[in-house]
Amino acid sequence: MRRKQVKYDLTEVDVGRAIKEDARIKRMEAATEVYKNDSALQYKMTEYNVQTIALTEEYKKEEKDMEVIHAIEARINSLYDEISKLPVLIEYNEAQEAVNTFMNCVNEEITFQITGE
Numbered sequence: 001m002r003r004k005q006v007k008y009d010l011t012e013v014d015v016g017r018a019i020k021e022d023a024r025i026k027r028m029e030a031a032t033e034v035y036k037n038d039s040a041l042q043y044k045m046t047e048y049n050v051q052t053i054a055l056t057e058e059y060k061k062e063e064k065d066m067e068v069i070h071a072i073e074a075r076i077n078s079l080y081d082e083i084s085k086l087p088v089l090i091e092y093n094e095a096q097e098a099v100n101t102f103m104n105c106v107n108e109e110i111t112f113q114i115t116g117e
Contacts, residue, residue, distance in 0.1 A: 041086055044082060
């Protein structure tokens with residue numbers, strides 16, 4: 001579906017390009033690239049997801065094996081702790097937070113310019 005083309009002195013494309021050049025966006029792009037390509041992180045995240053699925057399946061059983069449940073929960077907690085302390089994930093989360101704050105400020109300024117509030 002094509003968007004209706006409207007001519008402005010300053011286009012949404014210009015605004016988008018200016019935002020894309022901001023250092024916070026560049027930092028997020030770099031952090032995302034590192035995050036996606038960090039094999040140790042991806043391995044741990046995959047194992048975390050598999051363990052979470054295994055725990056869900058174990059809880060669904062009519063006769064739950066609490067020893068298995070506790071072992072899976074311990075592994076999930078261990079993985080969460082390991083993952084959350086990885087520098088690549090810390091940087092990714094901090095970069096994402098900076099972008100979110102920046103975009104909130106941009107949206108607030110646009111709203112203020114339109115409404116005066």
